[in-house]
Amino acid sequence: MLCFGPTPVTSETLDKYPNLECIVGSSAGYNHFDLAECRRRGIRVTGAGDSFSEDAADFAVGLLIDVLRRVSVADRFVRAGSWPVKGNFPLGSKVGGKRVGIVGLGSIGSRIGKRLEVFGCSIAYTSKRMKPNVSFPFHSNIHDLAINSDVLILCCALTKETHHIVGKEVLTALGKEGIVINVGRGALIDEEELVQFLKRGEIGGAGLDVYENEPHVPKELFGLDNVVLSPHAAVITPESFKALEELFTYNLEAFFSNKPLRAQIECE
């Protein structure tokens, strides 16, 4: 079965294809697959692997610089003809020196860490388990990570365990100056709670590429200058599509010639 984008593959879908052996997917996330059911039926599943990792990491860093240094709001300010009519443009905040907590140190998260280190940020992370050969400090849970971070960057998979992993408690732990960047999946965050925290100024800002009920974006965010919004575009460039196309073709050929698949998803 070829599966483009986040098309849901449920137990009912699988019932229709009793001889199915392999799903060749094209997505970085895999919450749209019923992986337990795939495992039970012995179906192998592949995803986008690393094809989108560079792009997603670049975009996460772009969102963070944008929120901290107020790039999009500066652009709005100039285009509205507010310079210098409305006085000086309010200061942003320096990227270097920020304590950045990465939630999910996989192929995207580790690339984000590598990039932000060079800007002078100090990096820590939480992940399902501590990674070997990684020098960044590990926190066993997101709450501890949030207490010790100025910025949280979400780039983990959406699973039952990570659903609403950022809610009232984590946002409170992150604090008034804290910033949340989400290039993972919308439902990693309790969106309603985040909107309230932002509106009440109980958190510093947010850069969001994903939302809980896409393409719905909470309208309350549209009037806020401390958020940067993008339409689930972090992983999409022509260059990464090309890499994905190659992976897709490779996996099709590999399946029919009994070679090992690439970017196979662990069906836990």
Place this chain on the structure above:
Amino acid sequence: MLCFGPTPVTSETLDKYPNLECIVGSSAGYNHFDLAECRRRGIRVTGAGDSFSEDAADFAVGLLIDVLRRVSVADRFVRAGSWPVKGNFPLGSKVGGKRVGIVGLGSIGSRIGKRLEVFGCSIAYTSKRMKPNVSFPFHSNIHDLAINSDVLILCCALTKETHHIVGKEVLTALGKEGIVINVGRGALIDEEELVQFLKRGEIGGAGLDVYENEPHVPKELFGLDNVVLSPHAAVITPESFKALEELFTYNLEAFFSNKPLRAQIECE
């Protein structure tokens, strides 16, 4: 003399202070000082030194990611409620793999190079002279650099030699997909020419923090989605102001106690 920001210090200004020995300045650029006249009179001049370099480099990278990955335009798209009403958001372009030409490899330019290397860009530069101990390829003039670059980042000082260093020829050499980022001074670019190139689609995009006649920004740019505009804000964060304050105070004390000055400007 204490000199805040880009206050002009001309030969006439200096005539009023015949016993002046030192100007303690606060600016990264120094085109507002008549340096030849200062040298003739034996007046030492200091600037902001490295205080703003990290911020300016961060902002230049932020502008580049923004132009390539269309962050500000994505934000406008979402806020306008265009997602998904107006269909899919058009693709951006990958940061990695871009050939970035840095114009002026001083304290800002070298930091930009260091950052963009980690994103997988290949870096080259032009500068008054080839830098020792720098592995990036050197081009002796900006035209050669432009021919071999996808992106030009301007972060050199504005002098008689660099005035309008980017004009019709360099923009043509950079080509239709080329991108110009300017965090130096507005008059490094022939702005009228740049606007025409952008309007005619003869260049790919631009990220501009500085303009030829600030705070005037050409209105033709306001309607373009391939430009990101900011109001001369690249070097300004509270953190860098604090560093500058310390440098400023240090230089005042150093002058009166006959100690060597820091961040002294070469009066060529």
